[in-house]
Amino acid sequence: MKGRVLLVTAGTLAVVLAGCGSGGESAVPPAGGATTSPDLFKDAPVAEAAAILPGSTMERIKQRGKLIVAEALDAPLLSQQNPSNPDEVTGFDADLAKLLAVYILGKPEVEIVPPATETREALLANGTVDVVFNTYTITEERATQVAFAGPYFESGLAVAVKSGNTGIKGVDDLGGRKVIVGANTPAVTEVPKVQPTAQIITFGTDPQAVTALLQGRGDAYVQDLTILASDAKANPQLSVVGNPFTKEPYGIGLKHGDDDFKKFVNDWLKKVQDGGQWAQAWKSSLGTVVDSAPPTPPAIGSVPGS
Amino acid sequence: MAVLYDAPGPRARRRIAIWSAVSGVVLAVLLGLGLWQFARHGQLDAARWAPFTQWPIWKYLLVGLLGTLEAAAYVAVLSAVAGVFLALGRLSGVRVVRWLATGYIEIARTLPVLLMIYVTLFALPSVGVNLPLLWKLALPLTVANAAAFAEIFRAGILSLPRGQSEAALSLGMTRAQAMRYVVLPQAVRHVTPSLVSQLVSLLKDTSLGYVVAFTELLYRAQVLSAYNHLLVQTFLVVTFIYLVCNGSLSFVAHRLRRSSERTHG
Amino acid sequence: MQALLGDLGPLLQGLLTTLWMAVLSAVGALALGVIVTAMRVSPIPVLRGVAFAYVQLFLNVPLLALLVLFVFALPDAGLLMPLPMTAVVVLVIYEAAYVAEAVRSGVNTVALGQAEAARALGLTFRQTLGSVILPQALRAVVQPVGNVMIALVMNTSLFAAVGIVELTAAANKTNLIHAQPIPIFVGAGLTYMVLALLIGLGTGWLERRVAIVR
Numbered sequence: 001m002k003g004r005v006l007l008v009t010a011g012t013l014a015v016v017l018a019g020c021g022s023g024g025e026s027a028v029p030p031a032g033g034a035t036t037s038p039d040l041f042k043d044a045p046v047a048e049a050a051a052i053l054p055g056s057t058m059e060r061i062k063q064r065g066k067l068i069v070a071e072a073l074d075a076p077l078l079s080q081q082n083p084s085n086p087d088e089v090t091g092f093d094a095d096l097a098k099l100l101a102v103y104i105l106g107k108p109e110v111e112i113v114p115p116a117t118e119t120r121e122a123l124l125a126n127g128t129v130d131v132v133f134n135t136y137t138i139t140e141e142r143a144t145q146v147a148f149a150g151p152y153f154e155s156g157l158a159v160a161v162k163s164g165n166t167g168i169k170g171v172d173d174l175g176g177r178k179v180i181v182g183a184n185t186p187a188v189t190e191v192p193k194v195q196p197t198a199q200i201i202t203f204g205t206d207p208q209a210v211t212a213l214l215q216g217r218g219d220a221y222v223q224d225l226t227i228l229a230s231d232a233k234a235n236p237q238l239s240v241v242g243n244p245f246t247k248e249p250y251g252i253g254l255k256h257g258d259d260d261f262k263k264f265v266n267d268w269l270k271k272v273q274d275g276g277q278w279a280q281a282w283k284s285s286l287g288t289v290v291d292s293a294p295p296t297p298p299a300i301g302s303v304p305g306s
Numbered sequence: 307m308a309v310l311y312d313a314p315g316p317r318a319r320r321r322i323a324i325w326s327a328v329s330g331v332v333l334a335v336l337l338g339l340g341l342w343q344f345a346r347h348g349q350l351d352a353a354r355w356a357p358f359t360q361w362p363i364w365k366y367l368l369v370g371l372l373g374t375l376e377a378a379a380y381v382a383v384l385s386a387v388a389g390v391f392l393a394l395g396r397l398s399g400v401r402v403v404r405w406l407a408t409g410y411i412e413i414a415r416t417l418p419v420l421l422m423i424y425v426t427l428f429a430l431p432s433v434g435v436n437l438p439l440l441w442k443l444a445l446p447l448t449v450a451n452a453a454a455f456a457e458i459f460r461a462g463i464l465s466l467p468r469g470q471s472e473a474a475l476s477l478g479m480t481r482a483q484a485m486r487y488v489v490l491p492q493a494v495r496h497v498t499p500s501l502v503s504q505l506v507s508l509l510k511d512t513s514l515g516y517v518v519a520f521t522e523l524l525y526r527a528q529v530l531s532a533y534n535h536l537l538v539q540t541f542l543v544v545t546f547i548y549l550v551c552n553g554s555l556s557f558v559a560h561r562l563r564r565s566s567e568r569t570h571g
Numbered sequence: 572m573q574a575l576l577g578d579l580g581p582l583l584q585g586l587l588t589t590l591w592m593a594v595l596s597a598v599g600a601l602a603l604g605v606i607v608t609a610m611r612v613s614p615i616p617v618l619r620g621v622a623f624a625y626v627q628l629f630l631n632v633p634l635l636a637l638l639v640l641f642v643f644a645l646p647d648a649g650l651l652m653p654l655p656m657t658a659v660v661v662l663v664i665y666e667a668a669y670v671a672e673a674v675r676s677g678v679n680t681v682a683l684g685q686a687e688a689a690r691a692l693g694l695t696f697r698q699t700l701g702s703v704i705l706p707q708a709l710r711a712v713v714q715p716v717g718n719v720m721i722a723l724v725m726n727t728s729l730f731a732a733v734g735i736v737e738l739t740a741a742a743n744k745t746n747l748i749h750a751q752p753i754p755i756f757v758g759a760g761l762t763y764m765v766l767a768l769l770i771g772l773g774t775g776w777l778e779r780r781v782a783i784v785r
Contacts, residue, residue, distance in 0.1 A: 074532035083530050084362035086369075114519045118746055118756065119427065128427075141749060183731065184743055201654070202740065204732035205528060207537040208643060212734075215646040217654070234535045311614045311696040318614075326617040333621075343649035415718070416767030418725055421760030454718055461714045464782075465680040499676040500715050503630060503669060507722070510633040524633060538644045545636045552631035 036090050036098075040280055044102045045271040047264070057261040058104055061130055066109040067101040070129040070253070073114045074205070077230045077285045078135055092226075093133040095281040096152065096272075100131065100252075103268045118184070121145045124255050131265070132253030135224065137186050143305030147258055148251030149265035151306055152278075154298045156244025157187050158225040160232065162213060163239045168220050170242025174198045180209050180218035187222040190246050206231065210238060224248060229289040249303045266300050273297045354539050363530070370526035371547060377440060377520065378509040381447045385508070386501075388448070389455025394485065396460055407456075414453035422446035423517050442518040451508050458500045462493035495563065502559040506552045523547065578745060585741025586762060592659055592737060593724045593766075599663035600723060601716075604670025605709075609700055611675060622671070629668035634726055637661055642733045658730045666723045673715040677708035710781040717774030721767045728763070738762060 052058045061067055071093050073081040079094040089112060098108035113129050120136065123129045124146050135155075138148045161168050168174065174195045181187035183202040191198055201218055203209040210231050213221045221228070225244050232238045252269075254261055272278045279294035287294060300306070314322060344350055357363055395407030423446045426437060437445065466489055474484035494501070513524035523544060531540040610622035629637070641661045642654070652660070681704055689699040709716075731740035742759040749755070 074529040076532060080533055081529050083366035083526070083533055084360070086366060114516075114525075116517050118743060119424075119517065122427070122753070183740065184747055186747075188744055188747055201734045202731075202736070202744075203734050205532065207531045207535060208639065208733070210535070211537050211643045215643070215651065217646075217651075217734075231535075311690075311699075314614060322615050325615060329617050329621075340648040344644075344647055347647040349644070349647050412768065412771055415721060416764045416771055418728070418760050418763045418767075420728070421756070421763075424756060424760075457714050457718055461712065465677075465711045467682075496680050497676050497715075499672050499679075503672045506630055507669075513633055513635060524635060527636070537639070538647065541636050541639045542644070545632050545640060548632050548636065549628065553627060556627065556631065 035284055036095055040095060040277060040284075041098065041102050041108055043275065044099050044277050045268065045275055046106050047103050047268070051264060051267070052104070053260055053264075056264070057130065057255070057258055058264055061104050065105065066111050067097065067104060067131070068111045068113060068129045069097040070113050070115040070120060070123050070132040071097060071134050073112065075135065075227070076234075077226060077289065079112075079133070090285070092153070092281055092285040093135065095285065096278075097131070097133045099272055099277055099281070100265065100268055103271075120253060124253055127255070130254075134253070135248075135250050136253050138249045138251040138303050138305045140305045144256075146256050147254040147262050148306045149254055149262050150251040150269060150300060151249035151298045151303050152252060152269055153250045153282075154295075155224050155226055155248045155250065157190055157222055157246045157248065158228050158240055158244045159242050160213070160221045160223070160228045160238050160240050161219065162216075163237050165219070168241060171195065171222070171245040172242075174220055174222075177219040178217070180213055180221045182206060182209055182223055185223065186246070186248055191222050194245060210235065214238070226286050226289075229286075233289045249298060249306070251303070251306055269300060349538055354536055357534050357536065358539065358543055366530065367523060367526055367544065367547065370521055370523035371551065373515070373521040374509065374512045374523045375551070377444050377447070377512045377515065377522065378505075380440070380444045381451060381508055381512075382505055384444075385448045385451035386455050388452035389459055390490075392452060392456035393459035393463065396456065397463060399481075411453045411456050414449055415457065417450065419446055419450045419511060419514060420517065422449060423514055427518055439518060439520055443512065443515045443520045447508065447511055447514075451504065451511075454504055455501070458497050458504060459493065461500070462497035463489055465496055466492055498559065498563050502556055505559075506555060509552060509555075510548070578749070581736075581741045582738070582745060582759075585736055585738040588735065589724075589727050589737040590766075592655070592662075592730065592735070593727050596659050596662040596666065596727070597720055597723055599659070600666035600670050600719070603663060603667035605674060605705070607667060607671040608674040608678065609705075611671065612678065612700070614696060626668045626671050629665050630672065634661070634665050634729055635732065637665060638729060638733055654734050658733060658735050662723065662726060666719060666726070669719045669722070670716060673712045673719060674705075674708055676715070677710075677712035678704060680711050681707045707783065710783055713774055713778040713781065717770060717778075720774075721770050724766050724770065725763060 047058070052062055071079040071089075073079065073089065075091065075093070078091040079089055079097075080091050082088040082090065094110075097110050101108050101110050113123065115123055115129075115132070115134060120132050120134065121142070124132060132146070136142075136148075138151055142148070159168065159171050159174065168177070171191075171194055174191070176197045177199070178201060179191055179195070179198045180201050180203060181191060183204050188200065188202060191200060201212070203212055206223065206227055209221055209223065212218060214235075214237055221238075223231075225240070228238075228240050232240050252265055254265065269278075278297055282294045341350070348354070392407050392411055395403045396411060398404050398407070423443065426442045426446050430437065470492065471484050471489055474488040475481070479487070512520075512522050515522040516525040516528075527540050527544040531537045534540065607622045607625060610618040611626075613619060638658070638661050642657055645651070645657070685703055685707065686699060689703045694703070727737055728739035730737050731743065736744075738759055742755050746755045
């Protein structure tokens with residue numbers, strides 16, 4: 001009997017797979033197609049020896065020979081692992097982390113530790129990771145637990161709906177509607193601020209939220225604009241409407257109280273912004289889904305908490 | 307347990323055949339309806355399944371499976387052995403041993419595994435104990451599963467007729483010998499379904515490895531579905547992999563039990 | 572920490588949700604599990620086969636994968652249910668497989684002579700199972716079933732991933748605002764622990780009361 005169950009399951013799958021006889025090449029394309037151009041690191045700035053203060057975090061990283069970064073593996077355009085080549089992690093956050101590694105070590109030696117969102121502060125506090133590059137929004141509460149360098153990018157929350165839904169044109173139309181948000185994202189607190197009558201439904205991951213929206217479990221999906229843009233590009237049934245209604249400044253998470261390292265990282269950030277590597281990293285990741293020139297990076301230290 | 311009902315006569319056989327046919331048809335219709343609806347929503351499109359005909363994707367998932375199996379193997383062996391000792395401790399005549407064993411089992415059984423993982427992830431490093439990644443996942447799982455195994459073994463031991471241990475003792479065996487040669491083997495055979503259940507459940511608990519960034523199958527499924535935007539297909543494939551993997555485990559255990567039953571009776 | 576203590580409302584609300592979902596799922600899982608075990612030992616081959624396939628399927632697949640499939644794949648197969656209902660249904664179906672396995676090992680421990688005696692007395696299959704075998708089987712497996720119930724309560728925390736605001740989801744949300752993972756998650760963990768402890772004590776008491784003195 002057990003053999004029969006397996007046979008039926010295998011048979012169903014085989015029939016389905018056989019149906020794609022000639023379609024071997026037409027695999028669903030990955031999100032946005034973020035690629036790291038190899039010459040991104042060629043002219044990237046490297047810190048002078050004097051900047052690596054003795055006894056500092058930078059020196060420890062240099063002696064270890066690699067930078068340990070808390071970043072995601074499943075965030076398309078920001079830091080996404082390529083299943084066909086698991087050593088390749090591409091995206092805006094990923095590239096910036098590699099640039100920081102080049103600044104300290106001279107080569108992009110990075111070890112990635114994917115954090116669960118609730119573990120980011122603790123990972124920094126007990127030294128398991130050196131930095132957090134994880135669309136880590138700077139807030140004052142978080143600033144009491146970790147130090148933030150940057151902000152290095154400013155995004156905002158936007159609204160997406162099923163294509164063809166003309167009833168919702170932006171966040172102002174969300175009153176009294178069912179709104180899907182991602183668990184542990186800023187949208188959880190921001191949407192009720194702007195639309196207290198909206199009914200919030202949270203889902204754990206972005207693919208789940210998109211599927212839920214398309215199946216009618218909610219009227220709209222509120223998420224960071226960069227993620228929505230990448231979803232819309234991969235899925236024509238989804239459209240982004242209206243303009244971003246909040247400002248989300250991303251910061252680089254550092255261990256609380258490590259002022260030397262914070263100054264060091266801020267110096268690096270200024271250098272890559274001036275040197276064009278920041279704009280180049282943006283263009284090859286987020287820039288592939290947005291039709292505009294690279295935005296001006298936010299001023300360092302301009303946000304409370306940074 | 308064919309002993310529960312009489313051998314069916316001709317009328318009963320006909321009734322059984324009719325009901326079997328009816329329920330078979332109903333099942334087939336429901337399944338067919340579901341599949342047709344599925345296809346209508348485009349979920350059976352070739353383009354959506356094509357990525358899973360490529361070897362690199364399977365390799366990615368299978369490497370995750372290897373991680374799952376490795377962690378599960380360590381945890382299974384360690385916690386089963388610990389479980390036997392804990393069960394014996396809980397049934398011991400020495401009061402201190404009994405208290406300690408009971409205390410451990412009750413506490414470990416009720417602590418959420420996720421919390422124990424957080425402890426090995428955060429609390430231990432701050433006192434200087436930084437375990438290798440595999441053990442950050444395996445240690446909390448072992449602690450939790452040892453208690454679960456202990457309870458299963460204890461239920462098995464207690465379900466044996468007392469006559470067995472009485473006979474063993476009257477033959478001159480010590481309590482330890484009676485336990486080892488008479489009681490435990492039969493108890494284990496009685497609760498094999500529960501044991502295999504626990505083993506499979508343990509294997510699935512390794513998916514908590516995402517908290518410590520351990521490479522296992524379910525996390526890789528999430529990364530993959532973020533990459534290819536094919537949530538349903540990815541999870542169907544991964545469900546299939548788990549089914550095959552755990553199903554084979556149950557099958558092997560079933561076979562082993564059958565053969566031991568034949569030799570020991 | 573002060574701000575945290577003032578914000579306990581959502582956490583208690585989450586705990587309430589956890590409790591009622593756990594109780595509902597537990598009742599359903601127990602009922603369905605016993606029915607499946609009965610099917611497993613019944614004279615009709617199709618029922619036996621379905622019960623076997625059912626247990627094998629849900630025993631071997633992780634709950635998270637099942638939740639994702641039920642919540643996101645089922646609507647495309649034609650069945651769109653409200654989220655809490657879907658979650659409870661998934662948990663009932665999943666845990667019932669474990670209950671069925673535990674009860675089955677209980678049925679195996681009942682001495683063969685019991686069933687033979689029942690048949691010799693002329694009892695039908697339903698009477699044998701209902702009045703003789705199952706009562707003894709259930710009394711022998713109080714602890715393993717208790718284990719399953721504890722696992723059920725812990726598994727309600729997975730609902731957080733699909734939009735139900737129970738204790739774990741409420742803890743995550745509170746942490747998002749206050750950024751104090753240690754007190755929040757230790758508190759939530761201890762709450763689960765208290766629940767499991769209560770179940771453990773309950774099964775211990777129940778076991779002593781219904782233990783078969785041999």
